[in-house]
Amino acid sequence: MALLREEDRQYLENLFKENLKDKVKIILFSDKAAGSKLVVPGRVECPYCQQTREILEELVSLSDKLELEIHDFLTDEIIAKKYNVDKIPAILFEKNNNVLGVRYFGIPSGYEFSSLIEDILDISRGETQLSPTTKAFLATVNKPVYIQVFVTPTCPYCPRAVRLAHQFAMENPLITADMIEAIEFPHLAEKYNVTGVPKTIINEKVEIEGAVPENIFLEYFKSALKD
Amino acid sequence: MDFISLTKPIEKIEEEQDVIILGGGPAGLTAGIYAGRNLWRTLIIEKAIVGGNAALTEKIDNYPGFPEGITGEELVKRMEVQAKKFGSKILEADVLSLKIDGNWKIVETSNGVFRAPTLIIATGTRPKKLGVPGEKEFIGKGVSYCAVCDGAFFTGKKVAVIGGGDSAVEEAIYLTKFAEEVTIIHRRDTLRAEKINQQRAFSNPKIKFLWSHIVKAIEGEKKVEKLILEDLKTGETKIFPVDGVFIYIGLIPNTELFKGILNLDSNGFIITDEKMHTSIPGIYAAGDVRGKILRQVVTAVSDGAIAGMEASKFLEELNYKEV
Secondary structure, three states: OOOHHHHHHHHHHHHHHHOOOOOOEEEEOOOOOOOOOOOOOOOOOOOOHHHHHHHHHHHOOOOOEEEEEEEEEEOHHHHHOEEEOOOOEEEEEOOOEEEEEEEEEEEOOHHHHHHHHHHHHHHHOOOOOOOOOHHHHOOOOOOOOEEEEEEEOOOOOOHHHHHHHHHHHHHHHOEEEEEOOOOOOOHHHOOOOOOOOOOEOOOOOEEEOOOOOOHHHHHHHHHHHHH | OOOOOOOOOOOOOOEEOOOOEEEEOHHHHHHHHHOOOOOOOOOEEEEEOOHHHHHHHHEOOOOOOOOOOOOOHHHHHOOOHHHHOOOOOEEEEEEEEEEOOOOOEEEEEOOOOEEOOOEEEEEEEEOOOOOOOOOOEEEOOOOOOOOOHHHHHHHOOEEEOOOOHHHHHHHHHHEEEOOEEEEEEOOOOOOOOOOHHHHHHHHOEEEEEEOOOEEEEEEOOOOOEEEEEEOOOOOOEEEOOEEEEEEEEOOEEHHHHHHOOOOOOOOOOOOOOOOOOOOOOOOOOOOOHHHHOOOOOOHHHHHHHHHHHHHHHHHHHHHHOOO
16 A cells, blocks of 8 residues: 555655665665564564555655665564664665665654655765754764654654754764654653653763754764763 | 655755745745745745644644644645745745845845845744743653644653643643643633633543642652642642643744844734734734734734735835835
8 A cells, every 4th residue: 555645756756856866775674574474472563664664665666766675673683783773663774885874763754754855865965954064073073973863753843853963974974863763662762761852862961852953953962072 | 644845945045035934834834825926036934843833733623624624734734835836945944133234134044144125024933931940951851842742752641731722722632642631720710712622621531620720840850740839819839740741821922033123012023014014114924923813823824925915016016126
């Protein structure tokens, strides 16, 4: 069953045709990768895996510049470990054989679907829309930075926070930025005390409540780099 | 799946425009539709969410033409698609300053400087804060102003909604989807909300009321655990245990940038005439940001239409002169 409306399909097909430049491989970690309906005892429950997979399959069918690679989280354990994927559904991106630090955990639906599309465009074009000041600073970052952005699909402010973090990750391979759908991963929401979204956590120590403008986000980011 | 909206246009936006609209809520988008249909180069600048506060409303039941109701998200998406269809461009940026230079209105944003002979201000409002101890500290830790964003975190929990107007009552009803108990705490002993909303709230078994109480403080260890209330009738102080508190006590106009430039009323709303004209020729205000008696989507789109037409008229007359 198609998840996208016909007018959205056409819109996206055109958008991709006019704006995609380089090939982008989308890597999905899911359950039941082979599409089997087999229930294996002890397997991770993943209520949104199937739908996430359907969205991505429809998306890549709209452009020959997009490709989808699907891994089973359990049977492809070694690959999951290699990419540091510890929960599903997980979406990663690969371009020119490099896996980027732009990641989604949980279904990119609702408002986050726009984030996904904008990320794909930026990755393919190899260019973010960050200001020159931000770009110049990010180029100097020389140690790993880990950003987590907690969202809900019904939060209109959230894509702003996700996109900022993801663009940061596109600028420097040492930066990893995860969108985390808080309702799907309640143990993480609990751990980080998330009861409002968006909530961004940088290097496990700096916390940002709400969506903030780029220059302010950059200041928080800088403060997280200080020892 | 809903319409897809990309906030950052792919194409470059020209510095010079005919109409600049600040704010992408229903008023701004409607102004965009009307200006765009008159073939003026129209730029809508939105700082956070296209659709504005209306996008945060789960369901809108009183917008004519949708007898079964429509979600705020879908209604504003439709307006956005319509504004774009008639040529309006939408840019995501914060507006930093407004300068007037002859007929030019110059808008400096976080994403470039733009100028146009006409400017429509539709910057709307933001939620008023209680201004009590603990409110700021617990934002994201139990204090929220957005039920659609954060409601799901309170599944099976106990929450309070502060306020007695339509927003408070509608959001309280929405929150009963998740929370086990929702208490509306209001400083008066009657609600201001529409009667139908009142009826729905009164008949909802999950909703309780605490009349004539105000919040004095919000307290907790790491997150909200209790409210300190004052009973206005007895003067007594009470402790009210909750897991979350949603605040809907009114609106503050987003007009800080226009102080000293435009005439504002004592509450900070922009003063206009019935043609949406402000105190400066070529500058119009539309929607919730304007001093008016009823702030609804339906009145916002009306303002937007008038402002879009008035801006168009102004530009036509300018054509005969030097800009």
